[in-house]
Each structure stands twice: as C-alpha cells, then as structure tokens.
Amino acid sequence: MLTALSVTALTLLLIYSMVTNALPAIQKFGWHFLFTSTWDPVKEIFGALPFIYGTLVSSALALLIAVPISLGIAIYLAELAPQFIRQPLSFLIELLAAIPSVVYGFWGIFGLAPFLRTAVQPFLSKYLGFLPLFQGQFFGVGMLTAGIILSIMIIPTISSISREVFLAVPSNQREAATALGATRWETIRLAVLGYSKTGVWGAVILGLGRAIGETMAVTMVIGNRPQISVSLFAPGYTMASVIANEFTEATGKLYLSSLVEIGVILFFLTLIINGIARFLIWKVSNKAKGRIRE
Amino acid sequence: MEKVKVEGLNAYFSNIHALKGINISIKEKKVTAIIGPSGCGKSTFIRCINRLHEVVPHAKVSGRILFDGKDIYSSAIDPIEIRRRIGMVFQRPNPFPVLSIYDNVAAGLKLNGMKRKDDLDEIVEKTLKMAALWDEVKNKLNASGVSLSGGQQQRLCIARTLAVKPEVILFDEPCSALDPISTAKIEELIFQLKENYTIIIVTHNMQQAARVSDYTSFFLLGELVEFGKTQDIFTAPKDKRTEAYITGRFG
Ligand SMILES: Nc1ncnc2c1ncn2[C@@H]1O[C@H](COP(=O)(O)OP(=O)(O)OP(=O)(O)O)[C@@H](O)[C@H]1O
Numbered sequence: 076m077l078t079a080l081s082v083t084a085l086t087l088l089l090i091y092s093m094v095t096n097a098l099p100a101i102q103k104f105g106w107h108f109l110f111t112s113t114w115d116p117v118k119e120i121f122g123a124l125p126f127i128y129g130t131l132v133s134s135a136l137a138l139l140i141a142v143p144i145s146l147g148i149a150i151y152l153a154e155l156a157p158q159f160i161r162q163p164l165s166f167l168i169e170l171l172a173a174i175p176s177v178v179y180g181f182w183g184i185f186g187l188a189p190f191l192r193t194a195v196q197p198f199l200s201k202y203l204g205f206l207p208l209f210q211g212q213f214f215g216v217g218m219l220t221a222g223i224i225l226s227i228m229i230i231p232t233i234s235s236i237s238r239e240v241f242l243a244v245p246s247n248q249r250e251a252a253t254a255l256g257a258t259r260w261e262t263i264r265l266a267v268l269g270y271s272k273t274g275v276w277g278a279v280i281l282g283l284g285r286a287i288g289e290t291m292a293v294t295m296v297i298g299n300r301p302q303i304s305v306s307l308f309a310p311g312y313t314m315a316s317v318i319a320n321e322f323t324e325a326t327g328k329l330y331l332s333s334l335v336e337i338g339v340i341l342f343f344l345t346l347i348i349n350g351i352a353r354f355l356i357w358k359v360s361n362k363a364k365g366r367i368r369e
Numbered sequence: 370m371e372k373v374k375v376e377g378l379n380a381y382f383s384n385i386h387a388l389k390g391i392n393i394s395i396k397e398k399k400v401t402a403i404i405g406p407s408g409c410g411k412s413t414f415i416r417c418i419n420r421l422h423e424v425v426p427h428a429k430v431s432g433r434i435l436f437d438g439k440d441i442y443s444s445a446i447d448p449i450e451i452r453r454r455i456g457m458v459f460q461r462p463n464p465f466p467v468l469s470i471y472d473n474v475a476a477g478l479k480l481n482g483m484k485r486k487d488d489l490d491e492i493v494e495k496t497l498k499m500a501a502l503w504d505e506v507k508n509k510l511n512a513s514g515v516s517l518s519g520g521q522q523q524r525l526c527i528a529r530t531l532a533v534k535p536e537v538i539l540f541d542e543p544c545s546a547l548d549p550i551s552t553a554k555i556e557e558l559i560f561q562l563k564e565n566y567t568i569i570i571v572t573h574n575m576q577q578a579a580r581v582s583d584y585t586s587f588f589l590l591g592e593l594v595e596f597g598k599t600q601d602i603f604t605a606p607k608d609k610r611t612e613a614y615i616t617g618r619f620g
C-alpha cells in the first residue's frame with residue numbers, strides 16, 4: 076500500500092516537474108507544437124511533429140519486422156526444436172537482449188547501413204520503387220535502418236516472452252487438438268496460439284515500449300534530420316534521439332523547454348500505448364472469460 | 370465382431386515399463402470398461418489405441434494393435450488418420466478457451482477442410498443434440514466454451530469428438546471431475562452412443578463400470594489381470610485380485 080502510494084506520488088512529482096519545465100514552450104506554441112514541423116533553434120520556432128512521426132514510424136517498422144520473426148523463433152523453441160538445442164538457443168537469444176544499445180548502434184553504422192545502401196536499398200527501389208516508400212537517394216542511415224536496428228533489438232524481448240507463454244499452455248490443450256486429428260502445425264495454431272494470444276500481446280507491447288524509448292542505437296543510425304518524408308530511405312529523427320542529441324547544447328530557455336515538452340509527449344505517448352494495449356488484452360481475455368473449470 | 374485387437378502391447382515412459390504384454394479384444398458397438406487402481410496403466414493403455422502415447426517425450430510402444438484388422442503401428446499408417454477415426458474424451462474437460470461453443474464443436478471439421486457454413490451448422494447442431502447439450506447452449510453458441518459449467522464443458526468435448534464421426538471413442542474417466550447429475554447425463558449418453566460407436570471407458574467408479582459397460586477389464590501394475598463380460602467380472606471373478614479390487618478390499 077505504502078509502496079503503491081509512493082510510486083504514484085513519484086510519478087506525479089515527475090509529471091509536475093517536467094510540465095513546469097516545459098511550461099514556456101507550452102505557453103508559447105500551444106497545440107501547434109504537436110502539429111507543426113519547423114524546428115529552428117536560431118529563430119526559436121519549435122514544432123515536434125517530425126520527432127513524433129519518426130518515433131511512430133520507426134517503432135511501427137520495427138514491430139512489422141520483429142513480430143513475425145519473434146513468433147517464428149518462439150514457436151520453434153517451444154514446440155519444434157529438438158530437446159537438446161532448446162536451452163542453449165534460448166539462452167543465446169536472451170543474451171542478445173543484454174547487449175548495450177550503443178554496440179547495436181555501432182554495428183548499425185559500420186555493418187548494417189553500408190549493406191543497406193549498397194545492396195538492399197537499390198534492390199528495393201528497383202523492384203518496389205513504384206511505391207513512394209522506396210523512392211529517393213540511398214543514404215544508408217535513415218528510417219529503414221533505424222527500424223531494422225530496432226527490430227533486432229526487440230526480437231529477444233518478444234521471442235523470449237512469447238516462448239515462455241507458449242510453454243505455459245497446458246498439455247491438455249495440445250492433446251485435445253492432437254486427439255482430434257490435428258497435425259503438428261494445426262495443433263500449434265489451434266491449441267497453442269489461441270490459448271496464448273493475451274500473453275503474446277503482452278510480449279509485443281513490451282517490445283513496442285522498448286522500441287519507442289530506445290535512444291542510443293536509433294540516434295546513431297536514423298540520420299537525425301527533423302523532417303517528415305514518406306520514403307523510408309530518408310533520414311528522420313525520433314523524440315528520444317532529439318532529446319539526447321540536443322539537450323546539452325540547448326542554450327535558450329525556449330529551446331530547452333521545447334525539448335522537455337517532447338519528453339512530456341514521449342511520456343504520455345507510452346502511457347496511451349500502454350492503455351490501448353491493456354484495453355486489447357482486456358478484450359481478448361474477456362472473450363476467453365474465466366479459466367477452464369476443473 | 371471385434372473392432373480393436375491388442376496383441377502383446379508394451380508401453381514405456383523412458384525407463385518405466387507402464388504396460389506389460391497386454392492382449393485384449395474389443396467388440397464392435399459395445400462398451401468396454403477399464404478398471405484398476407491408480408497408476409496401473411489405464412490411461413496409458415487407451416492412449417496407445419489412438420497413438421497419443423507417442424507424443425509424450427521419451428515414450429515408446431511395442432506390440433500390435435489391429436484396428437479393423439490393420440495394425441495401427443505399421444509404418445504405412447498415418448497417426449493423424451487413426452486419431453480421426455478413434456476419438457478421445459479426457460478426464461478434465463478441455464475445450465479451447467478462445468473458441469466459441471460453436472467453433473469448439475466445429476474445430477475438428479474445419480481441420481478436415483469442411484468450410485461450408487450450412488454443412489457446419491448442421492453437424493454442430495446434430496452433435497450438440499447427440500451430446501445432450503443443444504437445449505442448454507442453442508441461444509449462446511457464440512459464447513466462449515469455458516463459460517459453461519464443468520459438466521457442460523465435458524459434454525461439449527464429447528460433441529467435439531463426435532463431430533468428426535469417429536468409429537471408436539475412448540473415454541478417460543470422463544466423469545471424475547463432475548457432480549452426480551452431470552455424471553448421470555454422461556452415462557446416459559454413453560449408453561445411447563453405443564448403438565453406433567465402439568466405446569472404451571476408463572473409470573475408477575465400480576458402479577459406473579457395472580452400469581454402462583458390456584465388458585470389463587481389470588488392470589493391475591501394468592498387466593491385464595482379467596477380462597470378460599461385465600456381469601461375470603462383477604459376479605464371479607476368476608482371479609483373486611480382481612475379486613479383492615471390486616469388493617473394495619484394496620486399491
Ligand atoms: N508422462 C509420464 N512420464 C513418466 N511416467 C508416467 C507418465 N505418465 C504416466 N506415467 C507412469 O506410468 C504408469 C501408468 O500411468 P497411467 O497414467 O496410465 O495410470 P492410470 O491407471 O491412468 O492412473 P490413474 O487412475 O491415476 O489415472 C504410472 O506408474 C505412472 O507413474
């Protein structure tokens with residue numbers, strides 16, 4: 076009880092101090108701050124839209140790539156892999172989560188970005204270039220690179236939690252499907268995936284949370300340009316990166332408080348996303364109300 | 370007519386020898402009860418018949434089980450096919466919790482590739498009626514399967530099994546988690562089902578075995594001690610151990 080209260084108090088204190096610090100920017104720009112995209116420290120005009128856009132797009136991209144791969148890994152580890160490689164492989168994947176993000180960033184700059192620039196982006200533009208998503212110059216760094224790096228960083232999280240969720244499915248569910256004449260895959264689909272929907276949602280949300288808040292690696296590969304471009308090849312900027320990059324050099328009061336306001340937005344964005352996630356989980360688990368009675 | 374003939378069946382869990390040289394012959398469209406103390410291998414035995422034993426890691430089987438004269442353990446046989454023809458109802462009701470009542474019953478049909486809504490509707494209604502559940506659920510077919518009571522859930526699982534039209538149905542203590550009224554309903558159901566199905570039922574309940582079955586087999590420590598007409602087993606058992614068990618003097 077006391078802990079719960081103190082945590083709430085701490086959160087409120089955090090919000091209070093952030094909002095006070097952001098007040099000059101809030102008063103100056105009002106709602107425009109959220110919907111305009113000029114970021115000009117010299118003229119002291121600030122709009123956060125490019126950063127919000129960058130965070131949302133890079134995270135969405137990361138999920139798009141990471142979720143199917145992670146589920147594949149988790150299903151393999153929990154259901155298909157031969158017994159003797161399950162443990163070592165799971166351990167290896169969990170190890171990936173422990174690598175500091177700056178290391179991912181370095182690898183992104185020196186390994187992934189050049190590879191994307193010379194191999195992947197020309198390929199995409201050749202075959203999918205009719206889509207605005209894959210048009211424009213090849214820089215290497217940019218939204219696509221950030222999305223891929225983020226996806227690699229959240230795969231360990233999503234896959235190891237999903238794996239545990241799958242392992243927690245009672246064997247009587249699998250046997251129910253098998254006894255009906257389901258093949259191995261059908262058993263997985265019918266008994267395992269259905270039963271663990273809620274938990275997998277949780278895993279995905281945790282991954283999303285990590286992607287949204289990730290700072291270092293993204294800053295190193297996204298290009299850090301406050302612009303909104305439909306092309307995934309173009310550089311972008313995220314909320315977390317702009318705070319990390321510009322906080323130390325933010326001289327003006329308005330400049331500083333604009334950065335703090337971005338922090339406030341980041342905070343509420345995570346809150347809203349968590350809210351949506353909880354709602355979805357609530358809906359899913361409501362459909363499957365109660366446990367199997369015994 | 371014999372539907373299932375078991376010859377020299379041995380089953381193992383890694384190094385545990387759970388079934389030892391079982392020979393038994395199951396008559397078509399009759400109810401055969403399997404009785405015996407806990408841990409004697411009753412579940413293992415019926416799980417060998419639909420090839421479910423082998424999905425347990427490190428589990429092994431040897432011997433032959435002839436189903437309509439063909440050995441289900443021969444390499445030419447697909448276990449999936451066997452499991453469609455030999456259905457199973459488990460001790461604990463295990464409906465799929467994310468599926469609706471309707472979809473639980475239709476699950477096996479959809480696996481078989483049946484897609485037409487009319488066909489599905491018809492079979493779902495028919496099997497729910499056979500499982501004596503239709504009247505209780507006809508107005509909430511879209512509710513979750515686990516929103517039902519334990520007894521209803523078990524009848525739902527029976528409907529799910531019936532829907533794929535098996536020839537043999539294995540029941541593993543289907544009433545052990547249920548109240549007396551639900552138990553009576555399921556016994557009644559089994560009685561009706563034997564007109565069209567061959568039934569093997571594991572039970573801990575001697576009265577139940579006597580009430581529903583035509584044949585009874587008594588297992589002890591992984592061996593088949595005695596097998597015969599239920600009447601004979603309960604009135605004039607040949608083996609001392611059978612007599613001791615059914616009169617409640619051990620186990
Ligand atoms: N998954 C398993 N792994 C290892 N041994 C097992 C496993 N399942 C069962 N056994 C062993 O096999 C033997 C037979 O078990 P089985 O479940 O067939 O007994 P049962 O007659 O069905 O008992 P009950 O009446 O309690 O259900 C027991 O000695 C049991 O300990």
Ligand SMILES: [Mg+2]
Pocket residue numbers: 411412413541
């Ligand atoms: Mg048992």
